[in-house]
Amino acid sequence: MEVIERIETAIAMVEEARGVPLSASCVLHRGEILELLDSARAAFPNDLASAQQILRDQDSVIEEARVQADQIIAHAREEVESMISQTEIVAAAKKEARKILDEVAEEAQTQQNEIDAYVDSRLATLEVILHKTMEVVNRGRDQLAGVDAKSALSELDDK
Numbered sequence: 033m034e035v036i037e038r039i040e041t042a043i044a045m046v047e048e049a050r051g052v053p054l055s056a057s058c059v060l061h062r063g064e065i066l067e068l069l070d071s072a073r074a075a076f077p078n079d080l081a082s083a084q085q086i087l088r089d090q091d092s093v094i095e096e097a098r099v100q101a102d103q104i105i106a107h108a109r110e111e112v113e114s115m116i117s118q119t120e121i122v123a124a125a126k127k128e129a130r131k132i133l134d135e136v137a138e139e140a141q142t143q144q145n146e147i148d149a150y151v152d153s154r155l156a157t158l159e160v161i162l163h164k165t166m167e168v169v170n171r172g173r174d175q176l177a178g179v180d181a182k183s184a185l186s187e188l189d190d191k
Contacts, residue, residue: 035079036154038072039161046168057175083151090147097140104132 045065049058108129115121 034075035072036157036161038068038075039165042068042072043161043164043168055175056171083154086147086151090144093143094140097136101133101136104136105129 042065045060045068046058049060051058108125111121111125115125
């Protein structure tokens with residue numbers, strides 16, 4: 033996840049930046065931070081495409097499991113028809129087919145849950161990073177607004 037790494041790097045740059053005396057402001061190299069944020073913005077579609085690919089793969093895995101289940105059912109039906117006179121064998125085949133279908137459904141559900149958990153964790157991480165970034169941006173804007181107010185007050189005192 034390139035976007036997350038780049039945002040974490042930007043946060044680290046802000047946290048490690050040299051502070052401005054007597055304020056909560058810091059000094060950052062504008063070019064470096066903008067380049068980092070631009071590269072994060074550029075990488076975002078790639079990370080999103082990766083997540084979408086995971087979702088597409090999920091559907092193909094489920095579809096493959098359904099195809100296998102259909103094949104197993106078809107095979108079980110053929111077995112039942114060829115051994116119709118033997119009731120015990122028919123009952124055993126139906127039981128095995130149900131068991132296999134249950135296993136396939138359980139495996140598909142497990143994979144679905146794992147994929148959902150992975151995507152959710154990545155989105156949660158991105159949410160936290162974006163929230164922290166917004167806090168940093170808001171603090172920076174608040175500080176800039178505070179600096180402008182102080183400048184205006186000092187100009188009034190000078191007159």
